[in-house]
Amino acid sequence: MVMENQKFVLTKKLSSLIYGMIGIGILSLAVSFFIGTGGERIAANLLLNTYYFLALGLIGLFLVTVHTIAESGWHTSIQRIGEAMSSFIPVAGVLMLLLFVFGGLHLLYEWTHEDHLDEILLKKVAYLNAPFFYVRFAAYFAAWILLAHFIRKYSLQLDETGDLKYYRKFRIFSAIFVVTLAITSVTSSWDWLMSIDAHWFSTLYGWYVFSSMLASGTAVLIILLIVLRRMGYMAHVNSEHIHDLGKYLFGFSIFWAYLWFSQYMLIWYANIPEETVYFYERHKHFSTIFYVNLILNFVVPFFALMTRDSKRGSLILLPVSVIVFIGHWLDLYQLIMPGVVGGEESGIGIPEIGITIGFVGLFLFFVFRSLARAPMVPKNHPFYKESFEYHTQY
Amino acid sequence: MNKYITAYYLDEEDLLKGIGQMKAKGLKILDVLTPFPVHGIDKALNMRRSRLTRVAFVAGAIGAVLGFGFQAWIFTVDYPLNIGGKPFFAVPSFMPVAFELTVLFSAFAMVIAFFVSNKLGPGAKALIHDERATDDRFLVVVEVDDSLADENIKEIELALAEAGAEGITLKA
Numbered sequence: 001m002v003m004e005n006q007k008f009v010l011t012k013k014l015s016s017l018i019y020g021m022i023g024i025g026i027l028s029l030a031v032s033f034f035i036g037t038g039g040e041r042i043a044a045n046l047l048l049n050t051y052y053f054l055a056l057g058l059i060g061l062f063l064v065t066v067h068t069i070a071e072s073g074w075h076t077s078i079q080r081i082g083e084a085m086s087s088f089i090p091v092a093g094v095l096m097l098l099l100f101v102f103g104g105l106h107l108l109y110e111w112t113h114e115d116h117l118d119e120i121l122l123k124k125v126a127y128l129n130a131p132f133f134y135v136r137f138a139a140y141f142a143a144w145i146l147l148a149h150f151i152r153k154y155s156l157q158l159d160e161t162g163d164l165k166y167y168r169k170f171r172i173f174s175a176i177f178v179v180t181l182a183i184t185s186v187t188s189s190w191d192w193l194m195s196i197d198a199h200w201f202s203t204l205y206g207w208y209v210f211s212s213m214l215a216s217g218t219a220v221l222i223i224l225l226i227v228l229r230r231m232g233y234m235a236h237v238n239s240e241h242i243h244d245l246g247k248y249l250f251g252f253s254i255f256w257a258y259l260w261f262s263q264y265m266l267i268w269y270a271n272i273p274e275e276t277v278y279f280y281e282r283h284k285h286f287s288t289i290f291y292v293n294l295i296l297n298f299v300v301p302f303f304a305l306m307t308r309d310s311k312r313g314s315l316i317l318l319p320v321s322v323i324v325f326i327g328h329w330l331d332l333y334q335l336i337m338p339g340v341v342g343g344e345e346s347g348i349g350i351p352e353i354g355i356t357i358g359f360v361g362l363f364l365f366f367v368f369r370s371l372a373r374a375p376m377v378p379k380n381h382p383f384y385k386e387s388f389e390y391h392t393q394y
Numbered sequence: 395m396n397k398y399i400t401a402y403y404l405d406e407e408d409l410l411k412g413i414g415q416m417k418a419k420g421l422k423i424l425d426v427l428t429p430f431p432v433h434g435i436d437k438a439l440n441m442r443r444s445r446l447t448r449v450a451f452v453a454g455a456i457g458a459v460l461g462f463g464f465q466a467w468i469f470t471v472d473y474p475l476n477i478g479g480k481p482f483f484a485v486p487s488f489m490p491v492a493f494e495l496t497v498l499f500s501a502f503a504m505v506i507a508f509f510v511s512n513k514l515g516p517g518a519k520a521l522i523h524d525e526r527a528t529d530d531r532f533l534v535v536v537e538v539d540d541s542l543a544d545e546n547i548k549e550i551e552l553a554l555a556e557a558g559a560e561g562i563t564l565k566a
Contacts, residue, residue, distance in 0.1 A: 265486045271478060306451070308443075391433060 025358010054092035059217025060085025073386035246311025285343025296327030457499025
């Protein structure tokens with residue numbers, strides 16, 4: 001039965017859990033400073049988590065918008081979760097700006113050391129320089145935040161009034177967002193991640209990072225949906241909807257592996273020193289993570305989600321989603337750490353785990369706050385009815 | 395089975411409703427032929443889930459092992475070639491071929507398995523229950539036991555008519 005005006009209520013237990021997680025994050029950040037963890041490692045951790053949770057927000061909005069312009073009815077029933085995930089975008093922007101302004105830029109990126117640039121980096125100065133970096137940063141976040149704001153606004157207005165003119169606006173802004181993200185997701189990953197290894201480049205990098213985020217964003221959407229169902233919300237969502245999300249997770253994991261392999265094999269085959277140096281470092285000092293990354297993000301979802309039944313219930317889908325969520329965090333770890341911290345000083349300890357827990361708490365705080373603000377079911381959406389009478393065979 | 399009755403519907407909603415009524419009366423529905431996939435018909439007919447996926451998995455696994463193994467054997471035992479200083483047992487370079495053979499094997503195996511299980515393929519004799527089923531009608535095929543007397547068959551036909559079916563024909 002669909003409860004039309006059901007709103008999410010944040011229980012005391014849950015909110016104290018979230019505050020506890022945020023507390024752990026702040027505490028471990030303080031502890032990391034106190035025990036003398038290198039500035040590079042702390043900055044790298046903050047970049048890792050701000051980027052990771054920013055990407056989850058962007059993917060949440062991406063899934064909403066892409067289903068809107070594709071007019072897929074089934075997604076209307078879970079649209080609010082994606083919208084709620086997107087509420088983290090401005091928060092990540094503020095945190096990232098603070099990180100870059102207060103010393104992070106210099107610690108993270110070699111190209112900011114303007115006095116020590118070698119021949120190769122001097123040729124890249126036209127793109128890799130601090131003022132232009134901040135201009136691009138501002139442009140990305142201005143576009144994302146504005147579009148997210150309008151999409152959410154029209155979605156809520158549509159829900160209140162049922163006037164289809166808001167639906168048209170919702171669709172137009174959705175289309176603009178999809179195109180914007182197609183470009184900015186690639187260039188922003190160059191700016192914030194690929195420029196860590198400023199000498200190296202890969203033309204596939206942007207899509208590789210995007211596919212990674214797409215898989216983990218879908219995993220987080222599944223986790224949130226299943227958790228909300230266990231809390232007694234989203235009762236209208238049945239195993240057909242979960243089945244489709246499971247197919248997404250399965251497909252995006254394969255897509256990620258495809259891009260991973262395409263990038264790796266071409267570099268391995270061509271064997272050009274300036275390209276192989278990237279994987280040389282990762283093989284030498286991060287060999288465990290190098291292989292664990294592939295197992296968690298490809299082998300596990302591929303075999304675990306292959307059968308139909310595993311995608312239709314939470315028994316297998318939930319643990320696999322958690323594994324994929326952790327796996328893509330590790331993937332991002334191996335993109336950032338070797339370049340910033342290096343093999344000797346990096347590791348996975350208090351800074352990594354504690355700060356990540358803090359970010360999970362912060363992310364959940366904004367997601368739940370956004371969920372509590374609007375009814376869980378967009379009852380005036382044109383696809384409202386269709387989304388519940390949904391059933392798929394395979 | 396030698397005898398069966400065919401009947402048709404004009405609309406898929408009526409068809410689904412009719413199937414429910416026929417099942418309630420204990421008629422044995424052998425098959426339903428529709429011009430397009432009808433949602434919920436698998437459930438209404440208690441159809442077993444397709445086993446084609448298992449064929450695909452097994453054949454794909456065989457293809458992957460063969461594709462990988464064959465290259466591994468060629469490049470390490472049969473005819474080792476030094477290509478760009480790479481090791482003879484160069485796993486990444488085997489992957490694309492192994493992948494393609496996985497896809498090829500499972501695709502062919504699925505087509506062949508589908509043909510075999512449905513008695514289709516080149517040279518197969520088309521079984522047309524009713525000419526109208528090849529156009530826009532929703533055809534239901536009901537089994538009739540050979541031992542049944544004529545009045546029992548009449549009963550079945552009556553039940554079909556009650557379930558809203560048209561064009562009820564006894565075939566031998």
